[in-house]
Amino acid sequence: MPGENVKVAVRVRPFNQREIDANSKCVIQMDGGSTTITNPHTGEKKTFTFDHSYWSHDGYNERSDSMLVPENETSVYADQQCVFNQLGRQVLDNAWEGYNSTLFAYGQTGSGKSYSMLGYGTNKGIVPIACGELFKAIDSADKSNGKQMQVTFSMLEIYNEHVRDLLTNNTKAIPGGLKVRQDRNQSFYVPDLKQLPCRDYKAIERLMEQGTINRTTASTNMNATSSRSHMVITIKFKQVFNNDRGESTTKTSEINLVDLAGSERAKSTGATGDRLREGSAINVSLLTLSSVIEALAEGNPKKTIPYRSSVLTKLLKSALGGNSKTVMIAALSPADINYEETLSTLRYADRAKKIQNKAVINLSPTEKLIHDLKSENARLLQLLASHASGGSSGMTHDKDFITADLEHLIAQNEKQMKESTMSWEQKLEDAKRGWELEHVSASDKMFSKNPYFQNVNEDPQLSGVIKKFIYEGVTMVGKCNNIDTTKKPHIALRGLGIQDHHANIMCNKSNVYADPISPNEVFVNGVKISKKTALKHGDRIKMGSNSLFLFVGFPNERKKSDDELTKKYDYNFFQNELAASLGINYDLKSKQKDASGDLGIAEVYHDYLTLMPMVAEVNAISEELQKNVSFSLFVLNLASYDSSGLEKEKEVAVKVVQQITNQVWIWSKAKFTNRKYLIEELYNNFTENPESVNDIAHEDDPFWDPVEDVYLGCAHAWLHSLAYCMPLDDQIAILNHSGKEEGHLQVSVSPCTANGIVQSDEMMILDPNDLLNKRFDIMIQIQQCIGLKWIKQNSTRGIMIKFKLYDERYGHQTRALWHVVNPRVNFQQHITVDNVDDDFLTYLHSNAVVFEVWGLQGGRVDTPDTTLDDGMIRTNTPPHSSPPSTAASFSSAEFDAMEKELEGAKHEIKSLSDQKEELFQLCRILRKENTNLKTKVKEAKKNNKNGITRPSRPKSASKSEIISKEVQNEKDKTPSSRSSSAASQGNNNVQAELGRALKRYFGDIKPIQSQMQYLLSSEMPPEPARSKHGSVKGDSYDRLRSFADVRQKDIDQLSEGFNKALLTLKSSVAATVRARKTEMQPNGSS
């Protein structure tokens, strides 16, 4: 019998709000059955062909009942009905014919798997439409020959390789989950799974609703567990009828509908750079599914297919390469930011279409089924007997295990035999009674009378499914299963961070108030409340670390429909609002992508919002497990590392603090995410068995890491003046990632002689070009650290300073300095530049030496043999790192979140910079003129014996233009007080004057430069005072505005300072020139 390939369909969804805000581009195109994806960076295209390519990205209208339909006849938009007609109907037809069928949805979280499978609101997905159609067909089927049609429904979830029955609302999940067993046909099944007989579509709808509620309740402990779990709905359809010979015949079909975990979890987590690899079982099923599909697609009959390696693949065994007609629907995100993931989904789908199945009609005489069961049982009983008599060898433990297994199978078979003799009507009645005992659903009366809280989940499919009604009087909110039985909460929550008695909700005839029990966390619209607070319809409530609710007020307040509210106030809205109240705010719309297509700051904001709830969760777990480790998010400002100060990259990182030892670690996003899954797993184990986490070894503990050095911040010493051979000797601020001072550093960077003798500023030159093509020696000295907060906080700590000059690969570092707040460092490093070139000069003009200050902590293992540089910079070899930017540091500095507002200021600074360059140019001309004058004076001396009597000063051998000490003696004289003198002295005076002016100028701009550095690395400050019910959009804009205003003022001040410094320089130069001119006039000299 020839096989049949797995049918594969792909479907691309519309942009979501986040993608619209980020100005996303669509990378998917479809043309008939082919789908093309374009690499947003390179423009490269890849085309795939599938059985169906569904375009659901645009070309649709939203009807008044929220249904999405094609906007006109020519629109290619594929709506839910279209997808059902082509995929779902096929599945139903198969079922009638007696074939098993499987439909599974693959794709990354948020790509639209659940939308296609289950749907949202009126946009029903394949599963509900198929169920509805199935019952319609049953109702209208010809039942004249006693034909009976039976439908049973089951719903399970696989999370962490555990199977959970979603149709039992046992709050305590069975440890280890339900068992998966193999039946006599070698296929796998879950014997203890509830299979509920259904009379009509309504019954199925009710079951699905309850299944979703149970799934949601199970996931409230941890966010987004749904994106890591697989859901399998199985509909068994049985037709019993008399065949032509009048024998009772049974035709069965199993429809499996599978909503898989987010495909992003299928990747290995090796790239996190973490000591601990995710050994977690969360990925096992998805990874195994990949291997199974890969092996099947290869089509090598000799190769064993690893079905047995995971729960999911066991259950999908017949769907993949077995007795099933199978359809895969691959959900695609259209957005450029998801390009990689979408491409990998397309490749996956491409492989899946090669899989061959062999579906057969499951038809057999009814009698035979019972006969088979009977003979199977007889065989099992015999096996059991031989085990009991010790007939088989092996360990007693194994034997017990096998015995228990066999007994279970026998019991199951007996149950099946008994059921097969029970009438269908009887089964339906039983199921109905059992259901009513377990579930009491909320009546419509309650919805139309009472206010309520409605849950909000990261997975939109699980939002709005749990409703907690509020009655008149006091409603107690507290932890589910709390120990104090006298305080059983009316609203019992199982989320992290919920206390036994967390808060009260007070309700009178017209108002509802939330009243937290101090110090428990209750947030209303993003702001933590500390006293009784009135609630309005549509308010957002957060309790503990992740229990999110939407407050639905009294019926007369409900202007917006439930649906509208749920849509507007989704999980992202909550996170935006919470972040805004922490001062983290970003208007994505105002940001355009840069040329490379990177989202830059928008991505940082996105990461921040993603990590924020994860950090809250991990903190709550840490508290519950008494780990004494706290986690906090911060934005790493890469500008602070960069020697040109131009780096605008930011990155989100997590600071981890051991609260007892005060040890600190900084975790990258990847490492934190990895650890979060491990921590969750640990917590899962803890909830199943609290002892299990007691004696976990350090090496296996996701909360633990060996001691590390922590980056505290850095101090920038700008090298500008070094280009004029002017030493820099200063106390500079050590700024941390967010631009706050961590302490100060007393450093000097000076020119020195070849044998390391520091030159004073008397060796200053007027033209940096004089340094060209010569050896240049620099001495870097770190004298002292002052006011180190790191050590003030805890005196067991220490610090170490590292720095690099130009293109040095390893740089230099001080020794470790322990326990002292103001440690004397007394470090010096002589650096020689073999041959100053243009690049190096540019580097001096626009860069700084960045002194990185690293925090050391107790328990640190000293590793003295770090490779360091030798202090020789060879400019004729190509630099190791990318060459420093040639742009003037001020003009291209970028200010996040308000570029536009600051554009003007930047221009101003640029023109000031240009003016400065012009001035230096002027100096150069003056100097030339001076040299000319000198020559002239010499000639005049020769020709005129009445000339200068004073001997000329000896010339410095190497640097002709160095201002000599002699000249410096004239320093205190002002141009006006200076009497006219001989021309050469005049020349020297001019040089001295210009030197002094330049020196003053450098002194003046020093504070401006450090202020500039501060502005570049500082964060948008949090805003403490904020109106409680203020709208987020408005707030976000206002905050941005005021932040921009403050920055604008800062910039104005800076440019004013800069202007002043320049003016002083200009007027000094002008005065010098004027004085010189007067001196040169024949009648001007006396």
Ligand SMILES: Nc1ncnc2c1ncn2[C@@H]1O[C@H](COP(=O)(O)OP(=O)(O)O)[C@@H](O)[C@H]1O
């Ligand atoms: N074809 C579509 N048309 C309109 N909205 C869609 C479509 N597919 C997905 N969505 C929306 O995208 C969001 C994520 O979809 P969902 O199906 O929950 O993703 P997944 O189950 O893959 O995580 C939901 O808000 C959903 O309404």
Ligand SMILES: [Mg+2]
């Ligand atoms: Mg989903």
